[in-house]
Amino acid sequence: MLIGEVARRSGVSSRMLRHYDSLGLVRPTGRTVGNYREYSADDIRRIFHVESLRSLGLSLREIGRALEDPAFAPAALVSDLIQRTEDRLHREQELLERLRTVDASAPTGWEEVLRIIELLHSLDSASPARRQQAILTPDAVPTDVLAKAILSESDPNVAGALRWALARADDGVASIAPGLQSKDVTVRRRAVQAIVELPGADATAVLSRALGDDDPTVRKHVALALGNRxxxxxxxxxxxxxxxxxxxxxxxxxxxxxxxxxxxxxxxxxxxxxxxxxxxxxxxxxxxxxxxxxxxxxxxxxxxxxxxxxxxxxxxxxxxx
CATH class of the missing domain: 1.10.1240 (Methyltransferase, Methionine Synthase (B12-binding Domains); Chain A, domain 1)
Known part of the structure; x- marks a missing residue:
């Protein structure tokens, strides 16, 4: 079968088939009198093997190794692919959340978009001082950004500044309340510490629902706050x-x-x-x-x-x- 027909039947372009040939990945077993590439049934099966492995995200070098090395263990490669895919999904999820944050702030121009992006970078900084400085900037930090930062912040000084900012924001209770449903007890503790500093009936109602939490620290904060209310x-x-x-x-x-x-x-x-x-x-x-x-x-x-x-x-x- 000539290269043009192989390309039509396999869905792999003639250019890619020539590239496979140059790499030694899929070399046609024959040549016509006119020196055209001629593929056998085994060659075509190998093309489909290559395409299947490419669909998993393997590089052409990894595919060549997988097809040529009899001692090659696919399990290790598959595990590596899983890890790389999870990392990529994590990065894309972070990007999606960042885009949603920018969209929720209803920016009126690129200047405001860039300000929010810079704020998000600062809140993700490894430096507690920089994170704290970002919270105390004159520009208002979006409430959902504050809530997310509170639930992940481990530095007590930065956490205190975040709670202070949330107490002065609109709709702080609704933004932070989902943290009380987390399976991670550390997240629930951070959430309750923020909610007890928020005034109003909404905060009281959320705290009342948390009285039965199975963590003693969460229950302690809830009971003291409700008693004071x-x-x-x-x-x-x-x-x-x-x-x-x-x-x-x-x-x-x-x-x-x-x-x-x-x-x-x-x-x-x-x-x-x-x-x-x-x-x-x-x-x-x-x-x-x-x-x-x-x-x-x-x-x-x-x-x-x-x-x-x-x-x-x-x-x-x-x-x-």
Whole structure:
């Protein structure tokens, strides 16, 4: 079969077939009387092998090695191709996100596009000082850019500057809230630290949904923030923190404020007088009762003066005085 017909049937151009020949990749086994290339059935099968391997992203050199070396192990090459493809997809995903960020900012001219690109480069810098400087520039940083940077920032100073900027941006809650759904606990912690600094009912609602998070650090930030916002649903978590000795003084002070709500007094005092806790925890719970209004705490403290744990009983008596 002559080169023109091979090109028509295989879909590989005559020019590429000549290139394959010059590289020794696919050499026709015969020549006509007029010295035209003549391909055999085996040659055509080899062309299809080459094209199949090219479709996987192999270079012509790699294809030649794969077809000629009997000891060649395809598994290593395939693994390398997978890694290269994943890297390329990662770069393209980053480019897509960058383009979406530029598009979301609704730039009015190339000057603004270039400013946003420079900002994104600065926020991706390896230098914490440069990242922080980018946040504090006079030009406003888009909210979604701030949120993305917060969820990936490890430097505490830069993270603080990012949260400060987000608290002054529009719609900060909606931008950062998806971080609380991440499977990565570090991302959830960064998200909750940002949300607790945001005012408003939207932030409170998002925090309320995170009270059941399985990470103690996330729950701690959520419970303290909700308690300070007067949300009674945080009471069980705050009491649990006192039992565990986690921010127990701050939790007790917040419970003292929440005790102003008459609807929670009975359940609150009952929880703080929990007889099932260990000795150290019950001492902390008894101390927490002292943060409640005297009229609320007295009955519970009187009951604890007869406690079987002498330290708890003595502490309750001292607090009553």
């Amino acid at each position: 007067g949300v009674a649903a945080a009471i069980p978590a705050l009491v649990s923190m006192i039992v565990q000795g986690i921010n127990d003084v701050e939790s007790a002070e917040i419970l003292g404020t929440l005790a102003a709500d008459p609807t929670v007094i009975d359940s609150l005092t009952a929880a703080l007088a929990d007889p099932a806790a260990d000795s150290a925890a019950r001492i902390r719970l008894t101390q927490a009762l002292a943060e409640l209004p005297p009229a609320v705490a007295q009955d519970a403290l009187r009951g604890l003066t007869q406690d079987s744990d002498k330290v708890v009983a003595m502490l309750a008596k001292a607090l009553l005085k």
